[in-house]
Amino acid sequence: MAATAALAPAAEISENKVVKPQWKAAIDFKWIRDNKEDVAVNIKNRNSNANLELVLELYDKMLNLQKEVEGLRGERNNVANKMKGKLEPSERQKLVEEGKNLKEALTTLEEDLINLRDELQLEAQCIPNMTHPDVPIGGEDNSKLRNMVGSPRKFDFPVKDHLQIGKELDLIDFDAAAEVSGSKFYYLKNEAVMLEMALINWTLTEVMKRGFTPLITPEVVRSSVVEKCGFQPRGENTQVYSIEDSDQCLIGTAEIPVGGIHMDSIVAESSLPIKYVAFSHCFRTEAGAAGTASRGLYRVHQFSKVEMFILCKQEESDMYHEELIKIEEDLFSSLGLHYKTLDMATGDLGAPAYRKFDVEAWMPGLERYGEISSASNCTDYQSRRLGIRYRPSESPSTTSKKGKTNQAATKFVHTLNATACAVPRMLVCLLENFQQEDGSVIVPDALRPFMGGIEAIYPKSR
Amino acid sequence: MATIPISSSSSRFIFRTLPKTLNHALFSRHTPSKAPPFSVLIRALSAQAAAAAPAPAAEISDNKVVKPQWKAAIDFKWIRDNKEDVAVNIKNRNSNANLELVLELYDKMLNLQKEVEGLRGERNNVANKMKGKLEPSERQKLVEQGKNLKEALTTLEEDLINLRDELQLEAQCIPNMTHPDVPIGGEDNSKLRNMVGSPRKFDFPVKDHLQIGKELDLIDFDAAAEVSGSKFYYLKNEAVMLEMALINWTLTEVMKRGFTPLITPEVVRSSVVEKCGFQPRGENTQVYSIEDSDQCLIGTAEIPVGGIHMDSIVAESSLPIKYVAFSHCFRTEAGAAGTASRGLYRVHQFSKVEMFILCKQEESDMYHDELIKIEEDLFSSLGLHYKTLDMATGDLGAPAYRKFDVEAWMPGLERYGEISSASNCTDYQSRRLGIRYRPSESPSTTSKKGKTNQAATKFVHTLNATACAVPRMLVCLLENFQQEDGSVIVPDPLRPFMGGIEAIYPKST
Numbered sequence: 001m002a003a004t005a006a007l008a009p010a011a012e013i014s015e016n017k018v019v020k021p022q023w024k025a026a027i028d029f030k031w032i033r034d035n036k037e038d039v040a041v042n043i044k045n046r047n048s049n050a051n052l053e054l055v056l057e058l059y060d061k062m063l064n065l066q067k068e069v070e071g072l073r074g075e076r077n078n079v080a081n082k083m084k085g086k087l088e089p090s091e092r093q094k095l096v097e098e099g100k101n102l103k104e105a106l107t108t109l110e111e112d113l114i115n116l117r118d119e120l121q122l123e124a125q126c127i128p129n130m131t132h133p134d135v136p137i138g139g140e141d142n143s144k145l146r147n148m149v150g151s152p153r154k155f156d157f158p159v160k161d162h163l164q165i166g167k168e169l170d171l172i173d174f175d176a177a178a179e180v181s182g183s184k185f186y187y188l189k190n191e192a193v194m195l196e197m198a199l200i201n202w203t204l205t206e207v208m209k210r211g212f213t214p215l216i217t218p219e220v221v222r223s224s225v226v227e228k229c230g231f232q233p234r235g236e237n238t239q240v241y242s243i244e245d246s247d248q249c250l251i252g253t254a255e256i257p258v259g260g261i262h263m264d265s266i267v268a269e270s271s272l273p274i275k276y277v278a279f280s281h282c283f284r285t286e287a288g289a290a291g292t293a294s295r296g297l298y299r300v301h302q303f304s305k306v307e308m309f310i311l312c313k314q315e316e317s318d319m320y321h322e323e324l325i326k327i328e329e330d331l332f333s334s335l336g337l338h339y340k341t342l343d344m345a346t347g348d349l350g351a352p353a354y355r356k357f358d359v360e361a362w363m364p365g366l367e368r369y370g371e372i373s374s375a376s377n378c379t380d381y382q383s384r385r386l387g388i389r390y391r392p393s394e395s396p397s398t399t400s401k402k403g404k405t406n407q408a409a410t411k412f413v414h415t416l417n418a419t420a421c422a423v424p425r426m427l428v429c430l431l432e433n434f435q436q437e438d439g440s441v442i443v444p445d446a447l448r449p450f451m452g453g454i455e456a457i458y459p460k461s462r
Numbered sequence: 463m464a465t466i467p468i469s470s471s472s473s474r475f476i477f478r479t480l481p482k483t484l485n486h487a488l489f490s491r492h493t494p495s496k497a498p499p500f501s502v503l504i505r506a507l508s509a510q511a512a513a514a515a516p517a518p519a520a521e522i523s524d525n526k527v528v529k530p531q532w533k534a535a536i537d538f539k540w541i542r543d544n545k546e547d548v549a550v551n552i553k554n555r556n557s558n559a560n561l562e563l564v565l566e567l568y569d570k571m572l573n574l575q576k577e578v579e580g581l582r583g584e585r586n587n588v589a590n591k592m593k594g595k596l597e598p599s600e601r602q603k604l605v606e607q608g609k610n611l612k613e614a615l616t617t618l619e620e621d622l623i624n625l626r627d628e629l630q631l632e633a634q635c636i637p638n639m640t641h642p643d644v645p646i647g648g649e650d651n652s653k654l655r656n657m658v659g660s661p662r663k664f665d666f667p668v669k670d671h672l673q674i675g676k677e678l679d680l681i682d683f684d685a686a687a688e689v690s691g692s693k694f695y696y697l698k699n700e701a702v703m704l705e706m707a708l709i710n711w712t713l714t715e716v717m718k719r720g721f722t723p724l725i726t727p728e729v730v731r732s733s734v735v736e737k738c739g740f741q742p743r744g745e746n747t748q749v750y751s752i753e754d755s756d757q758c759l760i761g762t763a764e765i766p767v768g769g770i771h772m773d774s775i776v777a778e779s780s781l782p783i784k785y786v787a788f789s790h791c792f793r794t795e796a797g798a799a800g801t802a803s804r805g806l807y808r809v810h811q812f813s814k815v816e817m818f819i820l821c822k823q824e825e826s827d828m829y830h831d832e833l834i835k836i837e838e839d840l841f842s843s844l845g846l847h848y849k850t851l852d853m854a855t856g857d858l859g860a861p862a863y864r865k866f867d868v869e870a871w872m873p874g875l876e877r878y879g880e881i882s883s884a885s886n887c888t889d890y891q892s893r894r895l896g897i898r899y900r901p902s903e904s905p906s907t908t909s910k911k912g913k914t915n916q917a918a919t920k921f922v923h924t925l926n927a928t929a930c931a932v933p934r935m936l937v938c939l940l941e942n943f944q945q946e947d948g949s950v951i952v953p954d955p956l957r958p959f960m961g962g963i964e965a966i967y968p969k970s971t
Binding site: 173176177179180181182185186187188189190192193194196197200201204205213214215216217218219220221222225241242243244245248257260261262263264279281283301302452 | 682685686688689690691694695696697698699701702703705706709710713714722723724725726727728729730731734750751752753754757766769770771772773788790792810811961
């Protein structure tokens with residue numbers, strides 16, 4: 001999801017050809033105006049196409065137009081009030097005339113105001129999230145090393161890549177899937193099935209121990225939810241599969257249906273943080289991806305993933321970001337992987353991310369590090385679009401959807417998401433790192449109880 | 463040999479009548495004039511419950527002749543030689559297949575084929591004659607003759623292609639034959655094969671799974687309705703563990719019985735869906751299609767598994783091939799409504815473990831019994847009360863030669879609900895998927911599109927059976943094992959797969 005181009009918001013063309021946004025983000029225009037230098041620098045650092053000047057211009061116009069409209073409304077009320085008293089017929093007639101003119105002018109201006117607000121919304125939705133001050137500025141190469149665990153294993157025999165191992169141990173079939181489904185689809189067979197189930201079960205168990213509520217989510221969602229999370233279902237080179245004759249899409253990550261759970265609601269502050277660990281299949285078109293970075297299980301159209309998601313108070317998101325990356329590192333260390341954790345540079349952040357940590361694990365068959373997980377702090381970018389707020393707990397309140405109470409002003413939650421386990425990339429790591437000279441693959445200790453005690457995958461005699 | 467008339471031959475006549483019958487074939491059929499009976503809708507799991515003949519996919523080519531996108535290896539000669547039995551079968555299954563037309567087209571095709579062969583023979587004669595020494599006038603005559611023959615041949619060959627295409631489209635609609643023991647009639651004629659257990663007697667008010675799911679914070683339909691639409695849901699807390707336990711336990715149990723485990727793609731080409739006997743593009747289709755693509759979402763792992771050995775010849779020694787496949791399944795459930803759709807009973811997305819067997823022709827009845835036995839063992843192990851039915855002809859989908867359904871008692875719904883289906887499709891799917899085996903008098907190896915001059919190949923028989931459809935199992939477990947205090951007991955076999963949990967308890971909030 002590293003696309004840095006500004007989001008093209010979904011919009012519908014209404015009958016009079018004004019483009020209306022399908023949904024509205026609760027953007028803080030005043031804050032943007034009051035911090036426009038910082039916002040401009042941020043947009044530049046992230047290579048975003050957002051047009052800040054236009055946003056500020058439209059905002060200004062909108063404020064003025066709003067004043068005009070309020071002014072006209074005031075005048076119209078005056079006229080209406082005057083008409084309540086005793087009047088000469090000629091006076092009354094003059095007032096009626098005035099009222100009519102005011103009404104027409106008001107109608108026009110109100111329509112203009114609506115159009116202006118819509119255009120402002122569409123432009124402003126393109127503005128990416130702000131950036132944590134510690135994030136390095138620049139392209140991917142500027143990403144900063146946070147942590148390195150282990151070192152590349154030294155092999156004293158020729159190293160095979162996961163595709164060859166998968167073939168020899170009858171674990172993966174890409175050929176049959178190419179006929180049945182197309183390229184970048186695959187069947188898992190035999191012990192690879194048990195390995196996938198073990199990875200999912202073990203990961204769910206480990207993360208649940210840390211207080212996360214387990215979920216299994218829908219994999220078909222409305223496209224508006226996809227957009228509110230910061231993805232572009234209908235952009236060129238979109239990653240998103242759409243369902244024919246429907247406004248629905250397939251999810252590329254459980255982050256989307258989980259983000260949607262508390263859409264348009266106010267949660268009690270006492271319920272925060274809300275921590276979910278969600279299992280789902282994920283579907284990605286991988287349009288635009290090609291070359292050696294696409295080989296085998298490294299880049300596929302469908303895969304299983306366990307995802308962590310946190311909703312929390314604003315002041316706590318940095319802390320939970322640290323917690324999430326720590327959980328990921330614990331998991332990968334437990335499996336015996338050699339990996340490095342990176343603080344991704346501004347050019348590599350997607351629009352929603354305030355800060356993003358990627359973990360890249362050593363893949364000896366590919367002879368390089370490959371991304372196995374990503375942990376993002378999206379602060380209030382997604383919650384302003386999904387409409388997820390909390391009420392600070394001076395006053396007792398309860399969780400309610402669209403609740404209306406006259407109490408302390410609500411704030412937007414901060415949301416974070418992090419990959420606990422992306423199965424195909426884990427399979428690449430396990431097969432390539434734990435291969436033995438005799439062609440077998442050792443199963444890491446942590447997974448053995450979840451595989452009926454199997455200690456290794458052996459070549460099968462025919 | 464008499465000269466062949468070029469125009470106004472019987473073959474021309476055939477060609478002219480074709481477009482009319484083609485229109486008839488495509489547009490007057492297969493949009494069922496009546497909705498399927500309500501009770502049939504309950505059998506959503508056995509997605510082949512639609513008794514209407516499948517409408518084959520066809521493309522309109524440039525010259526507006528409808529061509530089938532793929533061809534089934536249909537045994538026309540057998541159909542002709544057994545036409546009374548085929549006709550009775552079509553009637554018993556309420557199929558719209560037009561047997562008369564198929565036989566007529568087949569006959570015409572055979573005749574046309576003879577004509578074409580005759581013309582080819584004559585053309586060869588002419589060509590041979592022209593090799594020798596000839597008078598110029600004789601040569602000219604032969605050249606003229608050869609030219610006429612070539613034109614006539616081209617026309618007839620084109621007619622033959624069109625005829626074959628139409629024959630294929632019509633014949634694809636003919637449903638599979640039926641096992642002689644299958645009861646004839648509608649759903650009510652289905653025969654009881656087995657009954658295990660009896661409905662539990664409750665001494666407290668029984669809740670349905672939706673209420674239990676809400677009270678124990680296990681299922682959320684409301685949030686999913688906002689995010690995805692109706693009939694979608696989130697599983698939470700112990701329900702997640704229950705789903706994982708069901709899948710893991712089922713895979714383990716079936717693997718013990720010699721089945722190879724698989725995890726399959728859930729996006730497949732629509733042609734594969736059709737070859738398995740489903741209709742991705744029919745009205746009220748169960749199938750989700752992907753935009754700007756010829757791909758669909760699977761409604762069952764039967765489809766990607768059936769496709770694994772597409773267009774290949776397997777060694778007889780490798781049979782039977784037994785797979786147990788885990789996948790998510792997606793179904794539009796278009797046309798389903800009412801109380802038979804409540805909660806987890808009918809949903810758009812669910813997890814399922816499916817068994818699939820490819821075997822020799824003479825062994826499919828035996829493996830059908832094996833599959834239903836495995837299913838019954840699984841459900842008995844979980845402590846469910848259920849009955850097994852031999853489904854009547856009116857309830858068989860086009861591919862099924864015979865189908866056993868298992869219906870389990872669901873006290874919250876106060877009725878039996880289908881939890882699994884086991885079908886013997888004999889060679890219906892394999893003739894479409896192109897899966898054959900070579901009897902092993904001669905040594906041979908597995909090969910895709912292998913060409914060897916050995917014993918004639920035969921079509922495998924395929925069978926499929928539900929080992930575990932998770933949402934319906936959740937309905938059964940939650941409703942049958944609920945306790946008065948609001949908790950739900952976890953069946954023994956699942957406990958080791960749930961970290962030892964013995965019951966799901968109400969949570970203090």
